[in-house]
Amino acid sequence: MPIALLALALGGFGIGTTEFVAMGILPEVAEDYGVSIPTAGYMISGYALGVVIGAPVLAAVGARVDRKHLLMALMGAFTLGNLASALAPNFEFLLAARFLTALPHGTFFGVGAVVAASLVPVTKRAQAVSLMIAGLTVANIVGVPLGTAVSHAFGWRATYLLVTAVGVVTLLALAAWVPSQKPHPGTSVRAELGALKRGQVWLALAVGAVGFGGMFASYSYISPMMTDVAGFGAGAVTLILAVYGVGMTLGNLVGGRAADRWSLMPTMYVCMAAIAAVLLLMHAVASYKAPAVAAVFLLGFAGSALIPSLQMRLMNAASDAPTLAAALNHAALNIANAAGAWLGGLVIAAGYGYTAPNLMGAGLAVVGLGLALVSGLLDRRSPGGGPGAGAVRGAAEPAHAH
Template structure:
């Protein structure tokens, strides 16, 4: 990894840790603040809502600033809001803190993807973008297990202080190691918003939100599937989650290489089709421990392999406002998170087994394939080359 890309990966690590560690320390927060687990779950929803709102809004408002400056400001906001979460005296202040902490999430990845593409060597744009997401995946391997342990054995407040410290370190490294990059010429906020008139951008968002919703339909209910159907002991779940995180790390690296060799839209079609197959296998082989372990790794790898291609797809459909377009990727992922969890839970409320969300997820992934094929057909019909050729 180039030194100039390392601050982006570190920022991704901090963001990944603060987002996913909540699942591990939720009971500790609930006990400390005297609230129920469902109430504590609102903290996860508040963060996701912050991501959806903040990604396009913050990027659009700072579009005329140099990307390096934007990244520094975003990470300063990230640091302050996580410190607020650590010091929150009650549930309501913490709820506000989690919403505010989510605001810079998507914007950082969106602007960071543009910066990575500008710093990349020729023919390695997607690989450079993938290096930023490596930090996000490593957070699931190292940061989340450590934060969960720290929350259980010391205090959940220390977890957010650690995240804030990572934010400070990221700010310092951004200043030292990331070179100045001129802001893309932009007539202003209203002009940038015109990208939302492009049907291709909405189609890319549909692919992201619905296609990746397939993974989240599966992942949201993986713990009960592991314990009730594969009959793993509850104490082994963190280790299996680490295996998923390792798969994510491998997947994002391979996904970056794939997107550099294959056109982004073609890569998305391939990876979403593979996702559908993996989720079907998850459902069919739910009672087999060896199969589920392999599939946990493979499903995590496949899901994050989509990241670089989706980022490239969004940037290709938001020329003249590519930072805004790129930031929409995280909004799409979080919409997919909410959609997948909601739809995947419906068959459970109807009394079906914990394998049933896998079928829902496979259906969502196939819907993503359909939208991707529609986009591919439109580009071929009109002779567009942006997303049909490797970058």
């Protein structure tokens, strides 16, 4: 695989670290600014909001920009946002900094997915995309625990300075390894936004927002599930989350290979069904330590295995506007994060206990599977096999040299 994929994965590592480490440093942030932990949690929801808003806007605005230059501009903004977070003089400034840091998130992955797909043969495109996304999954194994440890030792500001350093290294790697890549001559803001008129694009986004929301309904409450139900001590939660991260990393790589060697839609069907099955399993074994940890691993594996095929499905459904489609995938996943956590919280608040979000999540995953099946059925009825049969425009084009 081309070394340029390492630069893209490094960017994914930095983005994943800054997104997920917020959960681990909330107490320090709350104490430093004299706010409650729930109030400090606004920095998490503010980041998610930034991803949802930034993905379509920046992808459309940057449609005619050289993809390498756009990636560097996005990573530059991300790096400055983390530096501003580290230096935030008050909580309101920190909220604004987290929102601005999140704006490039979805577009970086969207542009990066198109670039990654362009660097390899058509038969390896999903694997290339999965290698870029691997940076995000590895962040859950290395970046988040490291960032949390740095926060405990040197303060939460040091954590954001560490991510700032990752951003600087990523900028250097992008400059050195990613080839210049001009957008297709017909690319425009109108063409990118025109992809939103297609039903298959919205169906794919719905699969991600609803189906992946099932996974987040459970994942958001893994900590109390593991302590109050399975009986682990609070100190074990970090290791359990690392197990989840290992599952994510392996599932992402296996999912990318399956999407290339098998086909996109069957891979999506299997992954959505697997998420539902694993959530039902987790509900059944949550009281038993070893099986509960195994179920956490399987949840990370099944959920992450879905992402490469979902990413490629969107890029194919909007083959003449792949950047926007790929960026919107991450907006949909952040909607899944927020909605899944909210729905999981509702069943807990209703008195059904900490395992109830697993059943809620399984139901959402089944709905996501139904949406995927509808999308596949529409493919068969359309001439030429639908979007899954086509290739992303520009994904097989040779990259322009420096």
